[in-house]
Amino acid sequence: MTAISKIFATVSKQLGFKGCGSTFFIEYESYFLTVNLQKSSHGESFYINVAITYKQLLDSNTTEKGSTTTYKKCLSTLPSHVDFRAENIPQAPYTQNDFDKLASHMDSNTIKDCLQKALEAAIDFTHKNHDRSTIRKPKEANIFPAIIMKSV
Structure with missing residues (x-):
């Protein structure tokens, strides 16, 4: 998986993500978008985990330290408020298969192209649907299997 991890890191950085290892983030005005490459326990396969963290739902100490302290240490300790996999984005360019x-x-x-399109889809989807008032709509329509915290 090392080769895939390196490609994931390269593609993530090219798309504006910061971070290291297998976890990268983009900080927007009202939220963090985090992506993580997870190795499957079955062979060489992998998953792309995606999370949205709303700044409004964080305490001020966590927000101030969030992007600087947390990610410089290559740890993802920010709580996620919405969790999903890249292949579960409505009209995702790739499936888990x-x-x-x-x-x-x-x-x-081919892996680079796939990862780039998957991460671009995650960025695009969150740009369009990140708002706390709208993120539940695709889930309620049964087109977006995500874990959404009650606080959202």
Whole structure:
């Protein structure tokens, strides 16, 4: 998985994410978008976990230290308020089956393209749906299986 991790890190940084290891984030005015590459316990496959953390729901101490302290130490201690996998984004460009096939073939150019499109889809989806008043709508329509905290 090391090769996939390196590609994930490169693509994440190219798209404006900051971080290290397998966890990267973008800080927006009202929220953090975090992505994490998780190795599957089955073979070489992987998952792309995505989280939204709303600044309004954090205490001021956590917000001030969040992006600087937490991510410089390569830890993701910010609580997530919305959790989902990249393949569960409505009209996602890839399914988990696609990720599984890519991991087994180890074609770095194809993996890079796949990861880039998946992360772009995550950015696009959160730009359009991150608002606390609208994030539940796709879930309620049964097109977005996500874990959404009650506080949202």
